[in-house]
Every structure is written in structure tokens, then in C-alpha cells.
Amino acid sequence: MNLDGRKYVIIIVTLLVGIIYSIRLFYMQVVDETWTLRAQEIAEKRKEITPPRGVLFDRNKKKIVSNRTYFNLMMKESEMKNFDTVAFAKLIGWTREEVRERFKEIVKGEGTYRNKHTGKRSSNYQKIRAYPFLKEMTLEEIATIAAHLEDFPGFYEEVTSMRSYPYANGANIVGYLSEVYREEIDEDPFYKPGNNMGRAGLERFYEKELRGRKGIKYIVTSALNNAIESYADGKYDTIAKQGPPLNLGIDIILQAYGEKLLANKRGCIVAIEPATGEILALVSAPTYDPNLFIGKRNISKNYPKLLLDPSKPLYPRPLAAEYPPGSTFKLLNSLIGLQEGVITPESGFPCNKSVVGCHNHPSAGNLADAIKHSCNPYFYAVTRRIIQQNKEKSVFVDAEIGLNLWAKYMHSFGLGQNLETDITGLRPGSIPDANYYDKWYGHHRWAFSTIRSISIGQGEVMLTPLQMANVAAIIANRGWYYTPHFVKSIGQDGPLEQFKKKHYSLVDAKHYSIIVEGMRRVVHEAGGTGRRAKLKDIIVCGKTGTVQNPHGEDHSVFVAFAPMYKPKIAIAVFIENAKGGGGLWAAPTAGLMIEKYLTRKIMEKDREKIILEANFSGIK
Amino acid sequence: MRKGESIVAHFDWTLFVIYIILMIMGLSTVYSTAYNEDHPNFFDFSQKYGKQVIWVGFSLFLGLLVFLIDSDIYRKFSIPIYLFTLVLLVIVLFMPPVNGARAWLGIGTLGIQPAEFAKIGTALLLSRVISSVNIKQQTVKTVLLANSIILIPMALVLLQPDAGTFVVFTSFLFVMYREGITYDPIILKLLNGIPGFKFKETWVGTHFIPLLFVVVFLSLVTLLMSNEILTFDAFPDLQIAGFWVVMLSLSILAILIFLILRFMSSRRDRNRVVLIVIIGYILAAGLVSTVNFGFQGLAKHQKDRIELFLGLKEDPDGEDYNRNRAMAAVGSGGFLGKGYNKASVSSVESNHVPESETDFIFCPFAEEWGFLGTIILVFLYMFMLLRIIFIAERQRSSFNRIYAYSVAMILFYHFAINIGMNIGFAPVIGIPLPFFSYGGSSMMSFSMMMFILLKLDSQRREDLQ
Known part of the structure; x- marks a missing residue:
């Protein structure tokens, strides 16, 4: 037997292992990425630092939405020792069962994640991770607990930031925050469980700006999930950056005053700076205190209440409520009539109550006086001339052409379509065109007489209060507008691009002066319907409207702007179910608003008192 | 020893240098892995690296002692040495268990693991017994004797229990195979x-x-x-x-x-x-x-x-935790590694890989030095093993040759299993990486094993006379 050969067996086995191991090491370390990814999963943690959200300023640099520090009471099971449930329950003022329930809830519900491949959810609870046991506690609340936390290892406080509202106004504008849903986390990798997101208003529209940029810290963590050191000396870390502040066109003083005026009423006030399109105030009544929506605990307590409130405080009336504009609409029909050349400023029509009802006033011999008196038969005649221009033999075909032309004009005033402002929840209102009536009556089965109520802003015509205010702004500008918007500038940047574009109405500027004159007469001449909006040193141009309401009392409407030359404010006031016409309630309200904005003082104390005491809410 | 001739006249410097290099690499890895910011001094004896320095120093001292003793002693005293290690293996069974095994003799950090030294005793006695056997005239008795020498310490080690060392003892099968020990006497008797x-x-x-x-x-x-x-x-x-x-x-x-x-x-x-x-x-x-x-x-x-x-089956966070973490550490090293003292998975501090300064020391090394480091390490071990086989084959005395093969095969087992469990090729059984892992017993026993080999080799020519 040749034993000498056996040394080769041993040498070959040794070498073979060495070679195989070398190849394996090359594969594992150089070729295959699996283990590198696995190592990252194990040891490198991305820690995200959520910056405080951007704050909101009003037009006078008053902070209207800011941030406040809150505290979460965190728990980490792996560090808990000799946990005394009774003592802990006593400390936080709960019962023992409540504490146990909360533990179960955390283990079951917190930190669930969705498997990307299977779509299945499973609890990702880990003893070595920290979870908030109590959320969003104020400094006072945590202070009593914090002093005793050393008796409960595994519990500690963590700082978090939430909104605060120095003024309790403008809730319907700014919106609120609430915790992101699982679906949202799955959709947008920015969000992690426990993060907040803008839910309504500007918080929602400017979510991407306000949320800022998350800071990412790469840290090396131990098997017990403790941070050891920053990864690669922080080379890949990014610093959290707070969202830029939003500078609003809102005047919070005016907003607060508007909310005060509309207390115990349902309705809206929308005020716009005509020259810029910036919204000065947007009052929705009834409204709610934004402080009710700070934090999960408050929201879950208050949201259902407000949602079920029959007066619908969460409903954004100025944006979404579509009302017939009433007589304020006569202004637009006049402008179109002038542009079409079917009337002149000197046109006179008798107040013939046989076609359409009217109140008692002398027949108007010219357009300005017709506006002053808000003469229904006059504008019936004007609108008839627009719709039935006798271009076609058939009255039906003629009406079709006329109505579509009319609708085109109306669209150029931003009506019948969404005014793409920087807030969500808008409704387009309604400007009927030929198609609309074809559906109702059939093709060529209708003429002006069928649809005559559009001449006095009733019937199928619907405007939102925002659109009404914008109409006032267009007239104040004599023919053009910027899309109304809230945000003047985002940090250092100006408003969004879409708010820098001037929109012109199809009515030439020269036709506006007579309308403006009519509006002046409404407020400032004897016999005008809106004299209660009159101010001492400021010329207010306005138009009243009384919207017939088949379901109850009439709505009171007033659109206005002031001063007459170089207007600073355009306004629309809509008060639902007010007992009386536009001149009685909406006009004085608009007057007070204009006075407040332009002079910061209220001279008309009696008028203010009457408005404040009025109660149209149905609740005495 | 001839007069006037130096004690290191026929010393195998090549093997010695590899041995020293591996030890230095091991020391540096232990330092990097167990590095404690509060005790940055390499010679801080309260830290593992400081202790390892003591073990290395002590091992070199033991090596010197081994060298001063005439090589013939190891053959002559192989029986008492073997019996001594067996006695230690028996005594250790009455010690309080540490981590579930009765493997430690002594108190705390000053303990030794008799199992590590039992390998030397077994290697010496086995060499003596096989060298005295006429390969052409093997009997049932000689075969049983040779096997018993291995099986007795194996049984004692298993009682601790120490599965790793138990497996390592099977490396002697390769030695017996090389020497032509055959099971034929037993098989033929039965057949x-x-x-x-x-x-x-x-x-x-x-x-x-x-x-x-x-x-x-x-x-x-x-x-x-x-x-x-x-x-x-x-x-x-x-x-x-x-x-x-x-x-x-x-x-x-x-x-x-x-x-x-x-x-x-x-x-x-x-x-x-x-x-x-x-x-x-x-x-x-x-x-x-x-x-x-x-x-x-x-x-x-x-x-x-x-x-x-x-x-x-996969269970990366449960049953397979150790191997999964170890492989993640090794695999994430990349080509050039993460850099010295930059291991993120396998540092003692992060503690993802258990025992990362002892049985899993290959992890931090592979993570920090990457493939470049691991290929050099594999090469060094290969070189060392082949050198020992080369030394074995140049011996004139069969005792020396068998002992050298024993050393080669023990080291081979440790190398193959230890690195194998870091790359998913071997089951996770805790045995140290020779000259590299932190630990006094393994460092001293491997060093003694190595120095006995170097001593025997340096005196190989005297066997002629």
C-alpha cells in the first residue's frame, strides 16, 4: 500500500477548502448585494427628524398659526423593569384596566406595517422600539408625570410640535392637522406613523410647502436598538428644515370682526383686495374655534360633534355654498347689455310690474337709476335684449345663440366654473347655457320668456359668495381680476404662478363707469336700496340683493367695493334667512366691514349693535 | 544538541513569521472590535485587548519554555501529559457551568479550558502510539488503542458539553488515514x-x-x-x-x-x-x-x-440569528471593507453578532477589511497549513511527522469550521479561530502546539544519530 500518495489527499482537501472559501467570500463580499442590504437593515437606522411646520402670518405680519411644543410619553418595553401597574395608573390618573388596555392596543395596533409584496398587514411591534403611550400632552400635563418617571424605567418624555392659534379665528381658512392614515403612509414615503398632515384649508393646500424637509440622520444601532454613533460621521445626514412661512392676504382683525358680526347667523362674508386678488377675509358662519382641532385627543372628541351639528360649522360656505345671487346679478346683465350695444347708459324702461314683480319706486330713466332702485322690469328688459337679439327668425334659435353668448360673458367673470384659488372644497356655481335648458325643455323648445328669471339672478343661476366678491372686485377694477387667493408669498417667493395672471372680462373698461355710478347711488343717494352701507368719508359702491327663498325667509345679499376710486376692498355679504332684504342686513354688515378695514374704527355704533344682536340661526 | 550550535539553528522561521502575523492581525481585530472609548489604551488590562496582549505575551513565554526543553521529552512524557489533560477534563466536569457548559477551570477571567489543552495531549500520545506500530502488522489491539486515545477525551468533552471541540477531535481520523491505520483487523474479524x-x-x-x-x-x-x-x-x-x-x-x-x-x-x-x-x-x-x-x-x-x-428553512431573527448576523457582517464588508474600527454590525458595542471577539472574530475582520482582508487571511492559513504539512513530510522520525500532521489537521478543522460558519458553510459550533480569537486558553494551547512542532522540527536532524 502506497501511503505516500495519501499526503496528496490531505493537501488537496486543504487546498479545496481554501479555494472554495475564497470563491464564496468573493461572492458574498463583492458580487452579492444581499448581505450588504441585510447589514443595513440590521445595523443602520434612518432616523427621521420631523421639523416644525411653517407658520402662517396675516397681511400685517401677525402670526395666526404657529407651533407649540407638546410631549409624548414614550415607552420601550425592553427597558421596563419591575413595572408597577397600580402606581403607574395612579400617576397618570387612569385605572389599572385602562393602562392594561392601552398596552394591548399598542402591541396590537401601533407600528403595523404592510408587506409590500403580499399587501398583508401585520403587527410590527417590537419590544426594543419606543411607542407613545400617551400622546400630545401639554407642558403642564407632562410636568406632574415627568417628576416621577425615574420610578418607571422604560418610560420617558419626547418632544413633539403641534399647532397653536393665537387668534381663534379663520378655522375654515387655515384648516387643521391630523395624524396620517396607513394608506397615506403607504402612498407617500414622506409620512411615518404619528406624523401629521393638513386636512383642510391652507394646511391641506400648502401641505407640501408647510411640512418642510425632513432631516435624515443615519445612525448605527445596536442589537438593543440603541443608537451608537452616527453613520459615516454624519456624511449622509441631512438637516431638518422647517417649512417656509406663508404670508397671507388675510387681515386677521377684519376676519375676527366678520366672524363676530355673523355670530348667530348663517352666511358668509368674502372680502378681496381688488388690485391684487388677495382675500382679506373669508367668513363662514357658523364657524368653530380652531383650537378644538389640536391633537388627536381634541379631534376625536370634537370632530364628530361638529360634523353632526345641524348648522354645519365645518361646511365651507363661502367656497362651496351655491346661492342665487339675486339682484346683485343685475350689474352683470347691465355690463353685458352695454358691451353688446343693446342698451346705452341712457336707456329707459318703464317699471312694468305686469311682467315681473317690483317694489314701489319711480320708473328709471337711465341705467344708473335702475341700479339704484334695483328695478326688476328694467333688467328683465335689458336681459331680454341680450338673449333675443333677433339675429335669427326663429325665436328659439335666437334665444339659443343669445344665451350662449350671455354664458360666455358670464364665464369671463369667473362664474359657472371653479375659481382656482388656493384652497380646496370649491364649487363652480352654475351659469346655464343652451345645453342646460335643452336638457330641461328640449332642443329649441325654450326662449327668453321661459328662462327670464336669470335676468334678476334667480332660478338656475348660482354663485358662490367667493364668486360674488370676485364680481365686486372686477367692477372695482373696471374689468379685470386676479384669481382670489390667500397666500401672498411663500417664504421669500411670491404667490403661485396662477395668481400672477390678470384675467379680463369680455366687457370693455369704458362700460364700467356707469355701473359704478349706479352702485354709488345705491348707497349714497336717497331712494337707493343700500343706504345702510353708507360711510361718512368713504364712498361705498354697492348693490343689494334679496334672494327669494321658497324654503324660508329671504336671503340678504350685498356686494360692494370702496372707495369708489382706487378701491381697497371688494366685498360680498350673504346672510341666509334674514328677515328682510339685502339693504336691511347685508348692506350694513358690508359697510361695517369696509369701515373696519379702511379706518380700523367703527363710527356707526348703532348699526353695529343691530347687526350683532340679530339672530337668524333659528336658535334663540 | 551539538555543542556551539544555536538553539534556533534549524528553526523554521517561515512558519514562525506566519504565526506572528496571524497573532498581530488577531490582536488588532480584537482591539478594533472590543474598542472602548473610555479606555483607548491598547495595553489597558481591564479591556479585552489588554488581556489579549497578556495572553500573547504569556504564550510567547510558554513557547520559549517549550523551546528550552529537549524535544525528546514530548515523546517520552506523552503518557503523563495525556493523562494529565484527561484528569483536567474530568475535574472540569465538577465545576459550575458557564453559559451552560462545564468547560472552565478556575475563576472568572483567570480560568482555562482543559479541552483546548487535551488536543495537545492527544496529539502527542497518538503520535507516540502510531509511530510504534508496525503498519504492516496491525492488530485489533493496536487499532482499538489508537482509537481509544481519541475517543476518551472526545467522550469527556461531550459531557461538558462542547460540541465544537468534540468535532475537532475527529481531525485525528485524517492523521490516522495518512499513517495507514486501517480498521481492517476489526472489520475482518467480524466479516x-x-x-x-x-x-x-x-x-x-x-x-x-x-x-x-x-x-x-x-x-x-x-x-x-x-x-x-x-x-x-x-x-x-x-x-x-x-x-x-x-x-x-x-x-x-x-x-x-x-x-x-x-x-x-x-x-x-x-x-x-x-x-x-x-x-x-x-x-x-x-x-x-x-x-x-x-x-x-x-x-x-x-x-x-x-x-x-x-x-x-429561514428564520433570520430566530433560530438562525447568529449565522444570519454573521453573514450580514461578512457580506457587507465589500471589496475594501468598511475601514478599521468601522464595523457596524459586528462591533461588540452594536452586539448584533454575538461573541464577535471570540468565536465570531472573523466577522469584524471581514467587515472592516473586506474581501481584500479575508482573501489574505485565507491565504495565510492555507500557507500555514501547507507549510506544516511540508514540515511533517520532511521529518525523519515518524513521531514528529504524526505530531505535525495532528497540528495541521487540528488547525485545518478550526479554520474550516470557524470561517465556514461565518459564510454559511458550516453549522454554528463555537470553536475559536487559531491565533486570532480572543481567549487565553486557545491562544496558549495553539501556541504551545505550534512551539512543540517548531522544536521537534528544529531538532529533526538529531534523530539520525
């Missing part, structure tokens, strides 16, 4: 007792290492197939258990071998051929059945461990 059997030698008895590979291979295949059920698209109702696939393959193989052998052998040998193939087939089938049904009969957790090792 020839059967009427009609008259064998002079068996392939099995002499070539037990290749046989070992066959057995391991067959077992692995059986285990891998035991949970499989094969289905066929063409015959939807047909389902074949993996076990029967193995058995069928084995039968076909047996028939093929039978036909080839029968065709090639002379008429006189044909009956023998039939007999050999039948016996071989029965033994193989028996092995496959035993492994298969034995595996099926195992308790769940035992089955799980085997399935994890074979990659039939």
Missing part, C-alpha cells in the same frame, strides 16, 4: 466470522476517509430530499417521496456498478463482486433509511436546526 467469507483486506477499512466523505454526502442528500415530494406534470396522481428517489437512484447506481465490475472482473472473482455490491448496497440503503427515518423521528427543534443549516 470473516460469517461462513463462506474469506477476506484479506477491505477497501472500507483502509480508505475510511473517502468513505467518510461518501457517508457525509449520502446523508446530506438524504436530508435534503427527506421533506421533498416529487410530482410530475404528465402523471398528476403520481407523487414520490424524496426518500424513494434517493433509494431508486442508489439501486440504479448499484446495478450499474455491478454490471461494470462483472464485465471487467475475471470469472473467478464474479461471486465476490456480487457479494461486495450487495453488501455495499445494503449498507448504503441502511444508511439512507437510518438518516431519513432518524431525521423524521427527531424532535421539532432538532429538525429545525438541521433544516436551518441545510438552508431548507
Whole structure:
């Protein structure tokens, strides 16, 4: 037997292992990425630092939405020792069962994640991770607990930031925050469980700006999930950056005053700076205190209440409520009539109550006086001339052409379509065109007489209060507008691009002066319907409207702007179910608003008192 | 020793230098892994690196002592040395357990692990016994004696329990194989007792290492197939258990071998051929059945461990935690590594890899130095092993040669298993990486083993006189 050969067996086995191991090491370390990814999963943690959200300023640099520090009471099971449930329950003022329930809830519900491949959810609870046991506690609340936390290892406080509202106004504008849903986390990798997101208003529209940029810290963590050191000396870390502040066109003083005026009423006030399109105030009544929506605990307590409130405080009336504009609409029909050349400023029509009802006033011999008196038969005649221009033999075909032309004009005033402002929840209102009536009556089965109520802003015509205010702004500008918007500038940047574009109405500027004159007469001449909006040193141009309401009392409407030359404010006031016409309630309200904005003082104390005491809410 | 000749006249510097390099690399890795910011001093003896410095120093001192003693002592005193290590192995069984095993003799950090030193005792005595055996005239007695020398410490080590060292003792099988120890005396005694059997030698008895590979291979295949059920698209109702696939393959193989052998052998040998193939087939089938049904009969957790090792099951955060973390650490090293003291998975501080300064020290090394480091390390170990085999083959005394092979095979086992468990090729059994891992016992025992070898080698010429 040749034993000498056996040394080769041993040498070959040794070498073979060495070679195989070398190849394996090359594969594992150089070729295959699996283990590198696995190592990252194990040891490198991305820690995200959520910056405080951007704050909101009003037009006078008053902070209207800011941030406040809150505290979460965190728990980490792996560090808990000799946990005394009774003592802990006593400390936080709960019962023992409540504490146990909360533990179960955390283990079951917190930190669930969705498997990307299977779509299945499973609890990702880990003893070595920290979870908030109590959320969003104020400094006072945590202070009593914090002093005793050393008796409960595994519990500690963590700082978090939430909104605060120095003024309790403008809730319907700014919106609120609430915790992101699982679906949202799955959709947008920015969000992690426990993060907040803008839910309504500007918080929602400017979510991407306000949320800022998350800071990412790469840290090396131990098997017990403790941070050891920053990864690669922080080379890949990014610093959290707070969202830029939003500078609003809102005047919070005016907003607060508007909310005060509309207390115990349902309705809206929308005020716009005509020259810029910036919204000065947007009052929705009834409204709610934004402080009710700070934090999960408050929201879950208050949201259902407000949602079920029959007066619908969460409903954004100025944006979404579509009302017939009433007589304020006569202004637009006049402008179109002038542009079409079917009337002149000197046109006179008798107040013939046989076609359409009217109140008692002398027949108007010219357009300005017709506006002053808000003469229904006059504008019936004007609108008839627009719709039935006798271009076609058939009255039906003629009406079709006329109505579509009319609708085109109306669209150029931003009506019948969404005014793409920087807030969500808008409704387009309604400007009927030929198609609309074809559906109702059939093709060529209708003429002006069928649809005559559009001449006095009733019937199928619907405007939102925002659109009404914008109409006032267009007239104040004599023919053009910027899309109304809230945000003047985002940090250092100006408003969004879409708010820098001037929109012109199809009515030439020269036709506006007579309308403006009519509006002046409404407020400032004897016999005008809106004299209660009159101010001492400021010329207010306005138009009243009384919207017939088949379901109850009439709505009171007033659109206005002031001063007459170089207007600073355009306004629309809509008060639902007010007992009386536009001149009685909406006009004085608009007057007070204009006075407040332009002079910061209220001279008309009696008028203010009457408005404040009025109660149209149905609740005495 | 001839007069005037230096004590290191025929010293194998090559092996010594590799030994020193490995030790320095080990020290630097221990320093990096166990680095404590509050104790940055390398020689801070309260830290593991400081202690390792002491162990290295002490090992070198032991080495010097070993060198001052005449090489003949080790052969002459192999019996008392062996018995001494056995006594230690018995005493250690009465010590309080540390981490579930009674492996430590002494108190706290000053303890030693007798199992590490038992390898030296066994290697010395085995060398002496085999060198005194006339290979051509082996008897049942000599075979049993040689095997008992290995089996006794193995049994004692298993009682601790220390599965790692237990496995390492099987490295002596390679030594016996190299020296021509055959199990034939025992096998023939049993086989020839059967009427009609008259064998002079068996392939099995002499070539037990290749046989070992066959057995391991067959077992692995059986285990891998035991949970499989094969289905066929063409015959939807047909389902074949993996076990029967193995058995069928084995039968076909047996028939093929039978036909080839029968065709090639002379008429006189044909009956023998039939007999050999039948016996071989029965033994193989028996092995496959035993492994298969034995595996099926195992308790769940035992089955799980085997399935994890074979990659039939995944449980990266549970049962397979150690190996998964170790592989992540090694694999994430990349080509150039993360840099010294930059291990993120396997540092002691992060503690993702357990025992990262002892049994899993390859992890931080591989993570910090990348493939460049690991290939150098593998090369160094290969070089060391081949050098020892080379040294073994140049010995004139068979005692020296057998001892050298013992050292080579022990080191080979440690290398193969330790690195193997870091790359998913070996089950996780805790044995240190020679000269590299933190730990006094392993450092001292491997060093002594190495210095005895160097001493024997340096005096190899004297055996002529």
C-alpha cells in the first residue's frame, strides 16, 4: 500500500477548502448585494427628524398659526423593569384596566406595517422600539408625570410640535392637522406613523410647502436598538428644515370682526383686495374655534360633534355654498347689455310690474337709476335684449345663440366654473347655457320668456359668495381680476404662478363707469336700496340683493367695493334667512366691514349693535 | 544538541513569521472590535485587548519554555501529559457551568479550558502510539488503542458539553488515514466470522476517509430530499417521496456498478463482486433509511436546526440569528471593507453578532477589511497549513511527522469550521479561530502546539544519530 500518495489527499482537501472559501467570500463580499442590504437593515437606522411646520402670518405680519411644543410619553418595553401597574395608573390618573388596555392596543395596533409584496398587514411591534403611550400632552400635563418617571424605567418624555392659534379665528381658512392614515403612509414615503398632515384649508393646500424637509440622520444601532454613533460621521445626514412661512392676504382683525358680526347667523362674508386678488377675509358662519382641532385627543372628541351639528360649522360656505345671487346679478346683465350695444347708459324702461314683480319706486330713466332702485322690469328688459337679439327668425334659435353668448360673458367673470384659488372644497356655481335648458325643455323648445328669471339672478343661476366678491372686485377694477387667493408669498417667493395672471372680462373698461355710478347711488343717494352701507368719508359702491327663498325667509345679499376710486376692498355679504332684504342686513354688515378695514374704527355704533344682536340661526 | 550550535539553528522561521502575523492581525481585530472609548489604551488590562496582549505575551513565554526543553521529552512524557489533560477534563466536569457548559477551570477571567489543552495531549500520545506500530502488522489491539486515545477525551468533552471541540477531535481520523491505520483487523474479524467469507483486506477499512466523505454526502442528500415530494406534470396522481428517489437512484447506481465490475472482473472473482455490491448496497440503503427515518423521528427543534443549516428553512431573527448576523457582517464588508474600527454590525458595542471577539472574530475582520482582508487571511492559513504539512513530510522520525500532521489537521478543522460558519458553510459550533480569537486558553494551547512542532522540527536532524 502506497501511503505516500495519501499526503496528496490531505493537501488537496486543504487546498479545496481554501479555494472554495475564497470563491464564496468573493461572492458574498463583492458580487452579492444581499448581505450588504441585510447589514443595513440590521445595523443602520434612518432616523427621521420631523421639523416644525411653517407658520402662517396675516397681511400685517401677525402670526395666526404657529407651533407649540407638546410631549409624548414614550415607552420601550425592553427597558421596563419591575413595572408597577397600580402606581403607574395612579400617576397618570387612569385605572389599572385602562393602562392594561392601552398596552394591548399598542402591541396590537401601533407600528403595523404592510408587506409590500403580499399587501398583508401585520403587527410590527417590537419590544426594543419606543411607542407613545400617551400622546400630545401639554407642558403642564407632562410636568406632574415627568417628576416621577425615574420610578418607571422604560418610560420617558419626547418632544413633539403641534399647532397653536393665537387668534381663534379663520378655522375654515387655515384648516387643521391630523395624524396620517396607513394608506397615506403607504402612498407617500414622506409620512411615518404619528406624523401629521393638513386636512383642510391652507394646511391641506400648502401641505407640501408647510411640512418642510425632513432631516435624515443615519445612525448605527445596536442589537438593543440603541443608537451608537452616527453613520459615516454624519456624511449622509441631512438637516431638518422647517417649512417656509406663508404670508397671507388675510387681515386677521377684519376676519375676527366678520366672524363676530355673523355670530348667530348663517352666511358668509368674502372680502378681496381688488388690485391684487388677495382675500382679506373669508367668513363662514357658523364657524368653530380652531383650537378644538389640536391633537388627536381634541379631534376625536370634537370632530364628530361638529360634523353632526345641524348648522354645519365645518361646511365651507363661502367656497362651496351655491346661492342665487339675486339682484346683485343685475350689474352683470347691465355690463353685458352695454358691451353688446343693446342698451346705452341712457336707456329707459318703464317699471312694468305686469311682467315681473317690483317694489314701489319711480320708473328709471337711465341705467344708473335702475341700479339704484334695483328695478326688476328694467333688467328683465335689458336681459331680454341680450338673449333675443333677433339675429335669427326663429325665436328659439335666437334665444339659443343669445344665451350662449350671455354664458360666455358670464364665464369671463369667473362664474359657472371653479375659481382656482388656493384652497380646496370649491364649487363652480352654475351659469346655464343652451345645453342646460335643452336638457330641461328640449332642443329649441325654450326662449327668453321661459328662462327670464336669470335676468334678476334667480332660478338656475348660482354663485358662490367667493364668486360674488370676485364680481365686486372686477367692477372695482373696471374689468379685470386676479384669481382670489390667500397666500401672498411663500417664504421669500411670491404667490403661485396662477395668481400672477390678470384675467379680463369680455366687457370693455369704458362700460364700467356707469355701473359704478349706479352702485354709488345705491348707497349714497336717497331712494337707493343700500343706504345702510353708507360711510361718512368713504364712498361705498354697492348693490343689494334679496334672494327669494321658497324654503324660508329671504336671503340678504350685498356686494360692494370702496372707495369708489382706487378701491381697497371688494366685498360680498350673504346672510341666509334674514328677515328682510339685502339693504336691511347685508348692506350694513358690508359697510361695517369696509369701515373696519379702511379706518380700523367703527363710527356707526348703532348699526353695529343691530347687526350683532340679530339672530337668524333659528336658535334663540 | 551539538555543542556551539544555536538553539534556533534549524528553526523554521517561515512558519514562525506566519504565526506572528496571524497573532498581530488577531490582536488588532480584537482591539478594533472590543474598542472602548473610555479606555483607548491598547495595553489597558481591564479591556479585552489588554488581556489579549497578556495572553500573547504569556504564550510567547510558554513557547520559549517549550523551546528550552529537549524535544525528546514530548515523546517520552506523552503518557503523563495525556493523562494529565484527561484528569483536567474530568475535574472540569465538577465545576459550575458557564453559559451552560462545564468547560472552565478556575475563576472568572483567570480560568482555562482543559479541552483546548487535551488536543495537545492527544496529539502527542497518538503520535507516540502510531509511530510504534508496525503498519504492516496491525492488530485489533493496536487499532482499538489508537482509537481509544481519541475517543476518551472526545467522550469527556461531550459531557461538558462542547460540541465544537468534540468535532475537532475527529481531525485525528485524517492523521490516522495518512499513517495507514486501517480498521481492517476489526472489520475482518467480524466479516470473516460469517461462513463462506474469506477476506484479506477491505477497501472500507483502509480508505475510511473517502468513505467518510461518501457517508457525509449520502446523508446530506438524504436530508435534503427527506421533506421533498416529487410530482410530475404528465402523471398528476403520481407523487414520490424524496426518500424513494434517493433509494431508486442508489439501486440504479448499484446495478450499474455491478454490471461494470462483472464485465471487467475475471470469472473467478464474479461471486465476490456480487457479494461486495450487495453488501455495499445494503449498507448504503441502511444508511439512507437510518438518516431519513432518524431525521423524521427527531424532535421539532432538532429538525429545525438541521433544516436551518441545510438552508431548507429561514428564520433570520430566530433560530438562525447568529449565522444570519454573521453573514450580514461578512457580506457587507465589500471589496475594501468598511475601514478599521468601522464595523457596524459586528462591533461588540452594536452586539448584533454575538461573541464577535471570540468565536465570531472573523466577522469584524471581514467587515472592516473586506474581501481584500479575508482573501489574505485565507491565504495565510492555507500557507500555514501547507507549510506544516511540508514540515511533517520532511521529518525523519515518524513521531514528529504524526505530531505535525495532528497540528495541521487540528488547525485545518478550526479554520474550516470557524470561517465556514461565518459564510454559511458550516453549522454554528463555537470553536475559536487559531491565533486570532480572543481567549487565553486557545491562544496558549495553539501556541504551545505550534512551539512543540517548531522544536521537534528544529531538532529533526538529531534523530539520525
